[in-house]
Amino acid sequence: MNCFPCFSSKRNRNPPCNNETNEHDDHNDFRPPVAATKRIEEIETEQTPLKTFNFRELAMATKNFRQECLIGEGGYGRVYKGTLQSTGQLVAVKQLDRHGLQGTKEFQTQVLSLAKLEHPNLVKLIGYCADGDQRLLVFEYVTGSSLQDHLYEQKQSQKPMDWITRMKIAFGAAEGLDYLHDKVNPPVIYRDLKASNILLDDEFFPRLCDFGLHFLSPGAGDSLFLSSRVMDTYGYSAPEYTRGDEVTIKSDVYSFGVVLLELITGRRAVDTTKPNDEQNLVAWAQPIFKDPTRYPDMADPLLKKRFSERGLNQAVAITSMCLQEEPTARPLISDVMVALSFLSMSTEGVPAAVPAASFRDKSMSIALSRHGSCSVVPFSLPRKEEDDDASSVSSESESESEDEDEGEDEEEESRSVKKQEEETNGNDSDDESDSDSEKGQEEEEERSQLEKAASSSSSDSAGSERGRMSTGETNATAQSLKIKYGYSSEEEDNERLSSCKSNEESLLSLRIDSEKNHDDDSSKNTSMRINSSLAHDDDDDEEEEENHETRLEHIHSSKSEVQSVYSDDDTCEGSGDSSLRRTEPEEEEDHDSSDQD
Numbered sequence: 001m002n003c004f005p006c007f008s009s010k011r012n013r014n015p016p017c018n019n020e021t022n023e024h025d026d027h028n029d030f031r032p033p034v035a036a037t038k039r040i041e042e043i044e045t046e047q048t049p050l051k052t053f054n055f056r057e058l059a060m061a062t063k064n065f066r067q068e069c070l071i072g073e074g075g076y077g078r079v080y081k082g083t084l085q086s087t088g089q090l091v092a093v094k095q096l097d098r099h100g101l102q103g104t105k106e107f108q109t110q111v112l113s114l115a116k117l118e119h120p121n122l123v124k125l126i127g128y129c130a131d132g133d134q135r136l137l138v139f140e141y142v143t144g145s146s147l148q149d150h151l152y153e154q155k156q157s158q159k160p161m162d163w164i165t166r167m168k169i170a171f172g173a174a175e176g177l178d179y180l181h182d183k184v185n186p187p188v189i190y191r192d193l194k195a196s197n198i199l200l201d202d203e204f205f206p207r208l209c210d211f212g213l214h215f216l217s218p219g220a221g222d223s224l225f226l227s228s229r230v231m232d233t234y235g236y237s238a239p240e241y242t243r244g245d246e247v248t249i250k251s252d253v254y255s256f257g258v259v260l261l262e263l264i265t266g267r268r269a270v271d272t273t274k275p276n277d278e279q280n281l282v283a284w285a286q287p288i289f290k291d292p293t294r295y296p297d298m299a300d301p302l303l304k305k306r307f308s309e310r311g312l313n314q315a316v317a318i319t320s321m322c323l324q325e326e327p328t329a330r331p332l333i334s335d336v337m338v339a340l341s342f343l344s345m346s347t348e349g350v351p352a353a354v355p356a357a358s359f360r361d362k363s364m365s366i367a368l369s370r371h372g373s374c375s376v377v378p379f380s381l382p383r384k385e386e387d388d389d390a391s392s393v394s395s396e397s398e399s400e401s402e403d404e405d406e407g408e409d410e411e412e413e414s415r416s417v418k419k420q421e422e423e424t425n426g427n428d429s430d431d432e433s434d435s436d437s438e439k440g441q442e443e444e445e446e447r448s449q450l451e452k453a454a455s456s457s458s459s460d461s462a463g464s465e466r467g468r469m470s471t472g473e474t475n476a477t478a479q480s481l482k483i484k485y486g487y488s489s490e491e492e493d494n495e496r497l498s499s500c501k502s503n504e505e506s507l508l509s510l511r512i513d514s515e516k517n518h519d520d521d522s523s524k525n526t527s528m529r530i531n532s533s534l535a536h537d538d539d540d541d542e543e544e545e546e547n548h549e550t551r552l553e554h555i556h557s558s559k560s561e562v563q564s565v566y567s568d569d570d571t572c573e574g575s576g577d578s579s580l581r582r583t584e585p586e587e588e589e590d591h592d593s594s595d596q597d
C-alpha cells in the first residue's frame with residue numbers, strides 16, 4: 001500500500017520508457033531483511049550475479065539513448081531509464097563520460113568489487129558494459145525521486161514530508177552508510193553522500209547511489225571533471241577534504257550530518273538565493289548549535305512545529321556531533337544509526353533511559369542525555385548470574401586489562417548512573433516489591449537484549465569478524481528497548497525530566513571524559529563497561545574513592561577541546577526549551593497518515 005499517494009505521481013516521470021504495466025510491485029516486494037546482509041568475505045566465494053551487457057542491448061533498453069529516456073546528468077555521466085528486453089526489468093543506465101577512461105581489465109575489477117556491495121539501502125548494481133571505449137553501469141531503477149527533489153522541488157499539491165518520515169529516511173541512509181563503513185572489509189568510504197544521491201521510492205524508503213564510484217574519477221589533472229564534481233559536492237564536503245587532508249569514514253559522517261541538517265531545516269546545503277550569511281547551511285547552523293533555545297528556529301517551517309521538543313533537540317544534537325570540525329570528534333555512523341532508530345520510531349525522541357551499551361561510543365549517549373533523555377542506564381546483570389556471563393566476556397577484558405584507567409572510569413560511570421536510577425526509582429519501591437516475578441522476567445529479557453547489543457559493541461574497528469549485531473538486530477533491539485523503557489509513557493518521562501538536574505550533574509563528569517579522543521577505544525570501553533558492571537561490588541567503596549582521585553587527575557590532564565555541543569550550560573534542555581510546542585500526539589500522526597492513505 002502506498003501511504004503517500006501525493007508523491008506517487010513521480011512514478012511515471014518517464015512514461016515513454018516504461019514498458020511494464022506494473023513496474024513497481026516487484027521492486028517493492030524485494031525487501032530482504034536487513035539481518036540478511038552479507039559481509040564481503042562471505043560472498044567472496046559466491047558467484048557475483050553481475051551481468052555483462054553489450055552496447056547493443058543497452059541501446060535497445062534505452063531506445064538508443066533517446067532524450068526522453070534521460071533521467072539526469074551527474075559528474076560521472078548521463079543516466080538513462082531503460083527496460084531490459086530479456087527480462088523486462090527496469091534499469092538506470094549510467095553512461096560514463098569518456099575522459100579518464102580506464103582499461104577494460106581495471107574497470108571490470110572495480111565493477112566486480114562494487115557488485116559485491118549488497119544492502120537494502122544501497123542501489124544495486126546489476127551489470128556493466130565495457131564494449132570498445134564504451135563504459136556503462138546498469139543499476140536497478142528506483143522509482144520516485146531523490147531526497148533533494150522531495151525537499152526542494154515539491155509541487156504545491158504535495159504534502160511536505162513529516163518529521164517521522166524525515167527521521168526514517170535519515171535512519172535508512174545511516175543503515176546504508178553503516179554497511180559500507182562497518183560491515184564490509186575493507187570499509188568503503190562513500191565520498192559523495194548528498195541529498196541528490198539518496199533515492200526514495202514511493203514509500204520513502206531510501207537507497208544510496210553513486211557509492212564506490214571514486215575509481216572512475218580521472219587524475220587530478222582533469223580540471224573540467226574536478227570542477228564539476230567540486231561544484232556538486234560543495235556544501236557536503238568535510239573540512240579535511242577541502243584542506244586536502246586524508247579522507248576517512250568520518251568524512252562521510254560529516255556529509256551525513258549535512259543531509260540530516262537539510263532534513264531538519266528544509267534548507268539546501270548551499271543556497272545562493274539566500275543572504276550571504278545563510279548561503280552555506282553548516283556555517284549558518286554552527287552558532288545555533290551552541291544555543292538550544294534557538295533549535296526550534298532551525299526546523300523546517302513546512303513541518304509546522306509538528307515534532308516533539310525532545311525529538312528535535314536530539315536530532316539537532318546528533319547533527320551537531322556529525323559536523324564537528326575534528327574528524328575524530330565525530331561519532332561512528334553505527335551510533336548515529338542506533339540513535340536514529342529511536343528517533344524514527346516516534347516523535348518523542350530517544351527514550352528517557354537507553355542502555356549505554358546500545359552505543360559503541362559513549363559520547364552519543366551523553367549527548368542524547370543532555371538533549372531530552374535524562375539518564376543513560378548502564379549495563380548491569382543480576383548478581384546471581386554474574387559468573388556465567390562474566391566468562392562470556394572475560395577474554396576481551398583480559399586482553400584489555402592494560403586500560404585500567406578507562407575501566408575505572410567505566411566502573412564509576414556505571415555506579416554513578418545506577419545511583420541516579422535508584423534515586424529516581426526510590427519512591428516506587430513498594431510497588432516494585434509487588435511485582436517481583438514480573439520484574440525478574442523483564443530483567444532477564446533486558447539482560448539478553450543488552451548482551452546482544454554489547455556483543456555488537458565489543459567488536460573491533462570496521463571489518464572485525466567478531467560478534468557484531470546486524471542492523472536488523474540493532475533495530476529490533478531499539479524496538480524492544482523502546483517498549484522496555486516506556487518510551488511512550490509520558491509519566492515516566494516526566495519523572496525522569498524532574499530528576500534531570502541531578503542526572504546532569506552526575507553526567508557532567510562523564511561528559512568531560514567523553515571528550516577525550518574516544519574513537520579507537522569505543523569498543524574497549526563497552527567491554528570494560530560490561531566487566532566493570534560484573535565486577536561491581538558494594539565493598540569496593542574505598543577503592544572507588546581512590547579511583548575517583550585518579551580519574552580527576554585523568555580529567556585534568558585531558559588535552560581535548562570541549563566541543564561546542566557539550567559546552568552550553570548544564571541545564572536540562574528538555575525543560576529549557578519550553579518555547580517549543582509539544583504538538584506531536586501519536587494520534588495526530590496516525591490521523592495524518594490515514595489521511596494520506
Ligand SMILES: Nc1ncnc2c1ncn2[C@@H]1O[C@H](COP(=O)(O)OP(=O)(O)OP(=O)(O)O)[C@@H](O)[C@H]1O
Nearest residue numbers: 071072073074075076079092139140141142146232
Ligand atoms: N538507480 C537509479 N534509479 C533512478 N534514478 C536514478 C538512479 N541513479 C541515478 N538516478 C537519477 O539520475 C540522475 C543523475 O544521477 P547521478 O548520480 O549521475 O548524478 P547526481 O547525483 O545528480 O550528480 P553526481 O554524479 O555528480 O553525484 C539523478 O536525478 C538521479 O536521481
